[in-house]
Amino acid sequence: MAxxxxxxxxxxxxxxxxxxxxxxxxxxxxxxxxxxxxxxxxFPVLHRFLDFWTAKIEGKLHSVQVASQKLITPGELRLVGTELILH
Incomplete structure (x- = not known):
């Protein structure tokens, strides 16, 4: 849920x-x-991770490639107007 x-x-x-x-x-x-x-x-979360990497991990960074995808778009999220209860 989070x-x-x-x-x-x-x-x-x-x-x-x-x-x-x-x-x-x-x-x-x-x-x-x-x-x-x-x-x-x-990308603040990624920057925090890269700052941690630079400070604590011995492997020197060469390059970083980033891909990002929005998972929920306005067309995919809709509210249900009717609720049916079956006995």
């Missing part, structure tokens, strides 16, 4: 592919996939 409320507040499912340098082998790149609900276009 995720539905967040989506109604315009949060979107956001996926980021993070490429980073391996700490022991800096010439090699490793891929990490991150996914959470976030607000486009500023």
């Amino acid at each position: 995720n539905l409320i967040r989506q109604l507040d315009d949060y979107r499912l956001t996926t980021a592919q993070i490429l980073y340098h391996m700490p022991d082998h800096p010439t090699l790149l490793q891929s990490f996939l991150w996914q959470d609900y976030d607000l486009a276009p500023k």
Whole structure:
């Protein structure tokens, strides 16, 4: 239920592919996939995660690709006007 409320507040499912340098082998790149609900276009949740990564994780960031999709659009959400009860 909490995720539905967040989506109604315009949060979107956001996926980021993070490429980073391996700490022991800096010439090699490793891929990490991150996914959470976030607000486009500023992505504050992703920025907090990347700030954490930069401060606490040894792998230096190479690049970040972001994809975001709004899950609930106005046409998909509608209220039901009738309720039928069967015995």
